[in-house]
Amino acid sequence: MIQEKDSSLPLQARQAISELGARIRIARKRRSLTMADMASRMFVSRKTLSRLENGDPGVSLAVFASALWVLGLEKDLLEVAVPERDTVGIFRERQRLPKRVRASASREDLDF
Amino acid sequence: MIQEKDSSLPLQARQAISELGARIRIARKRRSLTMADMASRMFVSRKTLSRLENGDPGVSLAVFASALWVLGLEKDLLEVAVPERDTVGIFRERQRLPKRVRASASREDLDF
DNA sequence: ACTTTGTGGGATATATATGATACAAGAAAA
DNA sequence: TTTTCTTGTATCATATATATCCCACAAAGT
Numbered sequence: 001m002i003q004e005k006d007s008s009l010p011l012q013a014r015q016a017i018s019e020l021g022a023r024i025r026i027a028r029k030r031r032s033l034t035m036a037d038m039a040s041r042m043f044v045s046r047k048t049l050s051r052l053e054n055g056d057p058g059v060s061l062a063v064f065a066s067a068l069w070v071l072g073l074e075k076d077l078l079e080v081a082v083p084e085r086d087t088v089g090i091f092r093e094r095q096r097l098p099k100r101v102r103a104s105a106s107r108e109d110l111d112f
Numbered sequence: 113m114i115q116e117k118d119s120s121l122p123l124q125a126r127q128a129i130s131e132l133g134a135r136i137r138i139a140r141k142r143r144s145l146t147m148a149d150m151a152s153r154m155f156v157s158r159k160t161l162s163r164l165e166n167g168d169p170g171v172s173l174a175v176f177a178s179a180l181w182v183l184g185l186e187k188d189l190l191e192v193a194v195p196e197r198d199t200v201g202i203f204r205e206r207q208r209l210p211k212r213v214r215a216s217a218s219r220e221d222l223d224f
Numbered sequence: 225a226c227t228t229t230g231t232g233g234g235a236t237a238t239a240t241a242t243g244a245t246a247c248a249a250g251a252a253a254a
Numbered sequence: 255t256t257t258t259c260t261t262g263t264a265t266c267a268t269a270t271a272t273a274t275c276c277c278a279c280a281a282a283g284t
Binding site: 172 | 270271272273274
Binding site for chain 1: 120121122124125126128129131132135136138139142143144155169170171172173174176177178180181183184185186188189190191192193194195198200201202204
């Protein structure tokens with residue numbers, strides 16, 4: 001049975017994956033690596049590398065990370081979702097912290 | 113049959129994937145999302161999200177990109193493997209480009 | 225105390241990724 | 255032109271990801 005290409009994947013996500021595949025291809029060609037060469041260094045088949053470069057959303061993170069590693073771009077991956085730069089997350093965290101300071105009714109240890 | 117954890121994946125790549133999973137978990141908690149909530153928004157099962165956050169290298173790029181999309185961090189992905197910042201690739205490209213400028217013997221359009 | 229909630233792990237069934245191979249189209253070089 | 259190399263595509267077999275259930279445990283709230 002032929003299944004559709006997974007319409008649940010957000011368009012932006014799919015586009016980002018395609019873009020990454022194209023960039024990996026560019027980086028590979030710049031290094032004068034054939035797909036066969038690079039695939040063997042990644043310990044994957046040439047077809048799998050082809051799917052990665054063509055933006056197939058189904059390829060695993062292992063394949064993706066291996067490609068960046070072979071290209072010497074693995075550090076780029078650590079620029080993603082850096083907690084210190086997650087402005088939205090930090091904002092919501094602050095919002096959530098002191099809903100209201102519960103005046104501990106019984107305890108009066110802190111009176112002054 | 114129980115299969116080993118894929119020793120072919122470079123250590124750095126595996127570590128990067130683990131780190132990304134941990135970061136996604138942090139970002140999720142900052143947004144007060146339960147795994148079930150976030151998984152449903154990603155259109156994946158809770159278990160798949162669990163594998164992503166625990167650094168399973170086998171999860172697909174679709175799951176990874178969906179997670180970043182739900183968290184509003186999808187733009188981070190486009191910072192990876194940017195051709196303009198690929199210093200190594202640019203260097204090798206320059207090395208390879210002008211092996212020798214073939215002096216077009218016959219044409220003399222450019223004389224001055 | 226109880227209840228709810230969040231998370232992890234197992235088992236099974238299904239969908240899909242992956243590998244191996246072969247073949248062909250296209251590009252580049254001789 | 256030929257030859258070689260690179261890449262795309264197709265098929266088949268196998269491995270694995272994924273969904274869906276279940277249960278267990280821990281933490282936090284009532």
